[in-house]
Amino acid sequence: MGMVLGKITVETPKHEVLHTGAGYEIRRYPPCIAAEVTYDPKEMRGGDPDGGFTILANYIGALGKPQNTKPEKIAMTAPVITAGGEGESSENIAMTAPVITTTGAAAAAAAAEPEPVAMTAPVITEAQQTPGKVTMQFLLPSKYTKVEEAPRPTDERVVIREVAERKYGVVRFSGVAGDKTVKEKAEGLKAALEKDGYTVKGPFLLARYNPPFTLPPLRTNEVMIPVE
Template sequence: MGMVFGKITVASPKFQVLHSTPTYEIRQYSPSVAAEITYDPATLKGNKDGGFSILANYIGVLGKPCNKAAEKIAMTSPVITTTTTAAEKIDMTAPVVTAESGGRVRMQFILPEKYKRAEEAPEPVDERVVIREEGERKYGVVGFSGVAGEAVVKEKVEKLKAELERDGYKVAGEFVLARYNPPWLTLPPFRTNEVMIPVE
């Protein structure tokens, strides 16, 4: 149980730190392949990590892998979640729908580096799991420990956005929450999280 104290014992995606300040980093991530699921949290009856178990089954964390090659895929960290709001594609004059009322959650596992293209990854059995390629991307990133509750995350996002804009970075999309420790293995004070905001 070496992970209880938040020691991260699995691979993480490769990135280069382009700029570092006392409060945040600008990182450039290499291209990668991700397994993702997009779901409406309301359909999962308060099970916050509902998407997690479906992705975990795909790679075979807890048993037989649910992919057509029956291939066990190494777990990497972090688990990445993005909340998209239903109002996103609508003209900004429309009311902005909050995550709770109309949002869908997109959860991703970044697959190990040996998979360079989407078609190299084993095909999921569950059609809700989608394999996609992520190109090179740049984020402003701030780390914090503890439970990544909604209020805490919101505060971190607002502060980071303000700092990035103040320093001349152009925010280029929705923030992403990266959680590095499986919740069932790690006590809250030792969990590592990051809020990541895409920048141009």
């Protein structure tokens, strides 16, 4: 019931607020461990743009037997993050769990006892240089501080990597994060950041903290732009 009403009960990424501007914050996030998968939505069943979610959910065991090599669950976190390029519309990605991409070494461990991994967030979906390709990423819970500590995936499409410290300009809003709304928020945030002397370092991210069945007025969304 709490999820329907917008209550966020899972772990969210720790961060430091460096500055509060006119309707936005500058935040610094420490290094973390992420799981990701790169895929072509057209190759997924029905051209599903969220198709990478199933791959990642299988890794953590959200949809059944976990496709990893250790008997340990990973707690779910929030938000889900979608990355879009300059001028691109954001992709509508439903609330997901940590996405992880593995190297071929995981295949050798496939016969080992699987480790149930609880869902985490954010999930990050990123437009790739290769046209049509999408990378979905989940940030794992903070208890994982090294790549070696995370359960090893048995699906070679899943990769686990370290995400370096990063700084973002962030604006928060409620409601449905549709393409038009997100684009307006991103453009407004970028203008405010540049006016205040910040240098934009890349495309915006869309962070969603609630599953899609949460009542729209109670949803928490954020547009995040990397800055220096």
